Structure formats: structure tokens, C-alpha cells
Amino acid sequence: MRSPLGDWLTLSGRFRSRAKIAEKIRSRGRRAGIWTAPFLVDPASDLAAEHPDWLVRDTAGGFAHAGRNWGHDLRVLDTTHPDAAAYLTEVFTTLRAEGYDYFKTDFLYAGALDGIRHTDADPLTAYRAGIRLIRDAIGPDSYLLGCGAPMLPSIGLFDAMRVSPDTAPHRRPEAEDYSQPGQDPAEFTGAARQWQHDRLWTNDPDCLMARPAVETREQWAAHVESTGGLMASSDRLLSLDEWGVTTTRRLLTPRSVS
Secondary structure, three states: OOOOOOOOOOOOOOOOOHHHHHHHHHHOOOOEEEEEOOOEEOOOOHHHHHOHHHEOEOOOOOEOOOOEEOOEEOEEEOOOOHHHHHHHHHHHHHHHHOOEEEEEEOOHHHHHOOOEOOOOOOHHHHHHHHHHHHHHHHOOOOEEEEOOOOOHHHOOOOOEEEOOOOOOOOOOOHHHOOOOOOHHHHHHHHHHOHHHEOOOEEEEOOOEOOOOOOOOHHHHHHHHHHHOOOOOEOOOHHHOOHHHHHHHHHHHOOOOOO
16 A cells, blocks of 8 residues: 555555665665655645645646546646645655655656646746756755656756656557557657767666566667666566576666766
């Protein structure tokens, strides 16, 4: 069970202490990372119930709609509201103080959606202001990865950026929709945005999948390697065969920087 999106500092029933988890990770010589979707708010969250004025509204007086996921129609945090901005700062300041210094921020498009905000800032200005709040809270030494973000408005704010739709164990996307998960759309979009790598940020081609159940895993691994970008694995290690272990170890071994 997870805490609702928006209640980022509320522990789920699966964990007792974020700080102790980070401490254990760091004790092994690794960086501690954490995932958030900072601009999404679940209507079942405490935040939505206690602070509806922190949410972006639509022109009909209801709440702006950020899509449906995890079974709920999601809402948008209005980072132009001073109290909502203070809350967002508190979330990331707390996470940084607990020992996390690698932040994957996802579903960022929500911060740039049209709607009525506390100020008259246009959506893209509000989006950039929200990301700056996060960057200021985590500090310059933390690593900030964006995902599901508007590209041009994100320039200058991130260390790394997902440059494709989600990959998947299957190659073709559902209904041939290249905005949907699949290796084909991830490769197609990633190749088209390869020019951004080491110019705007480090490109993130999405995760390596090397287990036998993954369709065309050799082709997908070759694409991930060819980008020279961020490398991450999403396989359970026990699901890997000899080729999967060898490939994962090779691609995830840190490379020297000239």
C-alpha cells in the first residue's frame, strides 16, 4: 500500500523510516534516490482534502484534470500559491535532509497544464517556477532527473531528462500509438532526441531490460548502450539468465569520464 500522491512525507505501511533506508543505501557506498510526481495530487490525499485552494482550477470552477492513473482522476498542485510552494519546498528539503540526493521527478507535464492559478502566471512560467523550487530545495550537489516533462521549458533546470515514452517488455505500442509504452516508440523518440545528450542534459533512454521474457531484448539493450546516457536496470536480478547478467553488469559499470 502506498500513500496517496501529494502526501509525499506520509509513510506508507511498507516502510518505517525513509531516513534509515537512505542511511543503509549510503553505508554501502551508493547514492540514495527517490521517486516523486511533485505536481500530481490524488483526490484521496490529505492535501486535497485539507487544502483545495492549493489546486489548479479549470474554467468551470472544478479542478484541473491531470489524467487518470492508479485508479483516480488526478489533480494539479498550484505552485504559484505561496502555501503550496512552501509545502513543495518542505517536501524536498526534508527528503534531502534525510539523505536522498538523487531525485526522479515524474509526470511533470502536470505543472504546465492550463488552468486558473493563484497568480496570473502562464502555465510554462508556473512550471519553471515549480522546478526551481525543487532545485533550490535539494541544492546544487543533488542529481535531478526529469520525466514526462515539456522539453524546451525544462532547459537549464535538470541534470538528466527522459527523452522518450516508457519502454516495455513488448516492442509495438498499443494501437500503434507511439506515445504509449513500447520499445519501438522509445527507440524512435530517443534517437530523434539524441542531439540533446551532453548539450542540454544527460539523456535518459529509459531502463535496461535484459531478462529472457523481454521481447527483442538484445536490440533494446543495444539502443540503451548506444545513447551513452543514463543507465538503469528494472529487472529482478533473479530473473536474469547468463546473457542478462553479463549485459546488465557491463552496461551498469561506471565509465571513465575524459
